[in-house]
Amino acid sequence: MKRAERLLDLLALLLNTRRPVPFSEIREAFPEDYGDCSEEAALRKFERDKADLTDLGIPLEYQAGDELSDEGYLIRRERYALPAVKLAPEELAMFFLAGVAALHLEASPFHDDLLLALNKISWAAGSREDAGRDFALPRSLGRVPQEGNPRLQEHLGALRRAIVARKSVTLSYHGFWRDEVSQRRVDPYGLVLRRGAWHLVAYCHTRRDIRVFLLERIRGLSVNPLKPKTPDFEFPEGLKLSERVAREPWEIRSHPPVRARIRFEPPVAEAAVAEFGHRACQVEQDGESRILELEVTSLDGLVPTVLWYRGRATPLSPPELCERVQAAWRRIGEEHA
Amino acid sequence: MRDLNQRLRILLFLVPYVVRNRGASLAELSRRLGMPEAELRQEIDFLLMIGQPPFAPDDLIEIYEEAGRVYVHLHQSFDRPVNFTLFEALALVCAGRMFCTPAMGDAAVAMEGAISRILSALPPEMRRLVADLAERFVFESGEAAPHLSVLRHAVEERREVDIRHFSAGRGEVIARSVRPLGLHLSRGHWYLVAFCTRREAVRVFRLTRIQQATLTDRIFDPMGEIDVPGTVEAALRLPPRGSREVVMSFSPAVARWVREKWGGEGCQPEPDGGLRLHLFDVSDEFALSYAASFAGEARILSPPQLAERLRDEARVLAGGAGSPAAAAPEGGI
Numbered sequence: 227m228k229r230a231e232r233l234l235d236l237l238a239l240l241l242n243t244r245r246p247v248p249f250s251e252i253r254e255a256f257p258e259d260y261g262d263c264s265e266e267a268a269l270r271k272f273e274r275d276k277a278d279l280t281d282l283g284i285p286l287e288y289q290a291g292d293e294l295s296d297e298g299y300l301i302r303r304e305r306y307a308l309p310a311v312k313l314a315p316e317e318l319a320m321f322f323l324a325g326v327a328a329l330h331l332e333a334s335p336f337h338d339d340l341l342l343a344l345n346k347i348s349w350a351a352g353s354r355e356d357a358g359r360d361f362a363l364p365r366s367l368g369r370v371p372q373e374g375n376p377r378l379q380e381h382l383g384a385l386r387r388a389i390v391a392r393k394s395v396t397l398s399y400h401g402f403w404r405d406e407v408s409q410r411r412v413d414p415y416g417l418v419l420r421r422g423a424w425h426l427v428a429y430c431h432t433r434r435d436i437r438v439f440l441l442e443r444i445r446g447l448s449v450n451p452l453k454p455k456t457p458d459f460e461f462p463e464g465l466k467l468s469e470r471v472a473r474e475p476w477e478i479r480s481h482p483p484v485r486a487r488i489r490f491e492p493p494v495a496e497a498a499v500a501e502f503g504h505r506a507c508q509v510e511q512d513g514e515s516r517i518l519e520l521e522v523t524s525l526d527g528l529v530p531t532v533l534w535y536r537g538r539a540t541p542l543s544p545p546e547l548c549e550r551v552q553a554a555w556r557r558i559g560e561e562h563a
Numbered sequence: 564m565r566d567l568n569q570r571l572r573i574l575l576f577l578v579p580y581v582v583r584n585r586g587a588s589l590a591e592l593s594r595r596l597g598m599p600e601a602e603l604r605q606e607i608d609f610l611l612m613i614g615q616p617p618f619a620p621d622d623l624i625e626i627y628e629e630a631g632r633v634y635v636h637l638h639q640s641f642d643r644p645v646n647f648t649l650f651e652a653l654a655l656v657c658a659g660r661m662f663c664t665p666a667m668g669d670a671a672v673a674m675e676g677a678i679s680r681i682l683s684a685l686p687p688e689m690r691r692l693v694a695d696l697a698e699r700f701v702f703e704s705g706e707a708a709p710h711l712s713v714l715r716h717a718v719e720e721r722r723e724v725d726i727r728h729f730s731a732g733r734g735e736v737i738a739r740s741v742r743p744l745g746l747h748l749s750r751g752h753w754y755l756v757a758f759c760t761r762r763e764a765v766r767v768f769r770l771t772r773i774q775q776a777t778l779t780d781r782i783f784d785p786m787g788e789i790d791v792p793g794t795v796e797a798a799l800r801l802p803p804r805g806s807r808e809v810v811m812s813f814s815p816a817v818a819r820w821v822r823e824k825w826g827g828e829g830c831q832p833e834p835d836g837g838l839r840l841h842l843f844d845v846s847d848e849f850a851l852s853y854a855a856s857f858a859g860e861a862r863i864l865s866p867p868q869l870a871e872r873l874r875d876e877a878r879v880l881a882g883g884a885g886s887p888a889a890a891a892p893e894g895g896i
Contacts, residue, residue: 230567231612234574238615238624241640255616281568282575283648307643309684317677319715320670321659327748328658328702330792335700336654338569341597343651345576346644347681349583389699405819416699422750461699468701493729493736493774500707500771504666530856536876552881557859559877562870 232259233278241306246289246298311350318351333378333424335386335417378424381447382417385426388449389414392457395428398446399439407445412437413459416467427467429459438471474505475527476520486522487542491515494538517542529554572648573598574606578624578641586632604628614639649692652685656697661704661748670711705751710776714755717743723760723781729772732846736774741766742783745791754795758786765789767798801828805844810864811853813838817860839864851876 239255240247253260253268260268276299279286285305291297313321325344328334388395397410412428415436419425424441450458472478476486485507490498495516503509508519522528525547532539532551541547565573573596580595581587593600607626614623625636647655659681662674682690717724727738741757744765748754753770813821815836822830822838829841842850851873854861863870 230571231609233571234613235615235618237575238613238622238639238641242615278567281648282571283645283651285646305686306646308646311681311684313677313680317673317680319719320662320674321655321677323715323746324658324661324674324704324748325655326792327661327704328654330747330749330796336650336657338572339648339650340654340658342572342576343647343655345580345595346647346651347655349576349580349644386700390696402819402823416701418701418703420703420751421705467699468703493734496774497729497731497772500709502706504664504707529858533858534852534856536852536855537880554858555877555881558855559874559881561859561862562874562877 229275229278232256233275236275237279237284237301240286240299240301241303244303246291246296246300248296248298252299308346308350311347313347313351315351318347321347331419331422332375333382335382337374337379378441381441381444382424384447384449385414385417385441389416391454392459392461393454394431394450394458396448396450397439397444400443400445402443408432410439412439415461415465417441418467418471420468420471420473425471427465427470436465436470474502475530476522476524477505478524478527480524480526483521483523484525484544485519486525486528486544486547487517487519488532489515489517489540489542490535491538491540494535498535498539522547525550533558570606572645574610575641576644577603577606578610578626578635578638579644581626581633581635582638582642585634589628589631589633592633607633647681647685647689649689649696652681652689652693653696653700655681656693657700657702660697661702664704666707667704667711668707670708703751704748704753706753706771708753708770710770710773711746711753713776713778714743714746714770717778718745721783721785723779723783724757725775725777725779726768726773727775728768729774731772732848734848740779740781741768742786744786744789745794746770747792747795749792749795749799754798756789756791756794758783765794767795801825801842802844807844809842809845809850809866809869811840811842811850812862812864813840813857814860817857847872 235256236252239252249269249272252272253265260272263271276286285301287300287302289295289297289300322344325340329337329340329344331337334340385395387393392413395412395414397412398407399410400407410433411431412426413431414426414428416427417424418427418438426439426441426444428437428439429435430437489512492514495514498518499506499509499516502520503516503518506518506520510517510519520528525544528547529550532541532547533554541551577592577596580592589600589603592598593603596603598606607628610624610626612623616622621637622639623637624639624641627634627636656678659674659678663671663678665671667674682693685693714724716722721742723740723742725738725740727736729736739762740760741755742760743755743757745756746753747756755768755770755773757766757768758764759766812833818832818836818838821840825840829843831839831841833839845853847869850863850869854863854873855876863873
């Protein structure tokens, strides 16, 4: 009997009874699979099947016998089955909105898990009619496999295992500034998806500091194969991964923070507030214009953004920013003279 | 390739789903489970062999397809899906947390509640593990998503929405009525896919550029199936090589940035280590802003009128004189 078939049959057997099923009975029920060899070999085979079922989320228990009941294997239905998850239709819709977006990423550490999880909450919400709205949006729930990025997917899968098991990883990393590939041994703390790009936050043994690596620039990766069940490192207490990854170009930590004020004119004022207003210390309204006050650690990182808006963004302070923007316009003018 | 684990998880969901939704169509199942219809048919045949010993006809699952619809008669106790696995619960929490940023406003509060309901349905030891691990896999949605709630209702209830929208390509705010078809997040930005009644075509709008959205009572007819994520991705891709070309050159200092951004497309190395970039059918506003953002390390080569426009803007803005309004480009971005 094929493995998939055997596993499902075994599950059917255990789901259809409330009493523990002794191994001898399982052997009899599957003579071709467990009966055709020594009891020891059969038991080993059964243990592997049990591990497969556990990986599927199935709580298969062994119960020792006593005066009241037999010894044997048992699945408790209340632990097996999806519990009632009471989500409001609004909440279900929000999970789908977020979930479908995550499923269409070119790679994700949880693509297949998320696909099933969304289906499960939709099932728990009731029949298709009750939960009908969940699928009002996408034509397909997940991305089409060929639209994905297989190398990125593979790296994310390996990092997911390493992060959960806390195992060190060796990276072949293409550094952008040096434009060369180097080997780095790192302790992977976690992954951050920001603006559609995956970042690895890790302790780098070469640099002896916490560093951020762009997944796109990882050329190769291997997880420490030694002692797979023993963690190589601890996750530092209080570390917030998202704070480690630079958000905006002007938030790259190259200088002590200064406050910069920029005035955005209509029609871009509203869009500017929506796009990075949440990173501003303060947003002032001045007629139709908006003045955003930003905390800046790299003025050079801010100049391109101001230039992008051209005449619709005016730097107000600090003077250094105003000068750099003006100097940039002079260069642009000369370049096009 | 689908591994055994993923395959079995799909099958263990398929049966209870059809038990609950008699006559679910193959097309719907295929969409839900990310499995082509042909593969689904094979799996339905496979499931007919599954059951409990002694495998008499009444001991087997009875599932069949008729005229594109699927039915289950005997479910052999596969009538409820398997509880969440650790990674399923984690995936749900991580994806849900995309909404839990200050930029998302009310949506963040609602999502926190929904996540805690998922967590409380888990066994205590798994709940702790999921909560811990969710700190290590951070999905961010990035910027704000104004009007998300209004637009989502409009999609569900098929109601037209009157919007005022800033078109970056044209550099102006445009009022129009749209029929919202779907919402999608891509690369940290939220987009609305909608049928524009003015243009009589499906259009993609970035949510941060929608300045006003008013739900109307005008109900529109269903428009048939639309691939919302696909429509957004297509709109974001570089326009196909059209007739109008913009050429820019970049200094060696920034050449690598530019090449990385465009994935080498339209890029031509220059002898001095710089780069020449050919863009097709991009808006003037985009080309001007893109060139300007390089602070003099980029030059527009053609069309000449565009180069002149940037030069004129630069002269005004470099002077530091005049009010910002006076300095604003014609139609400005």
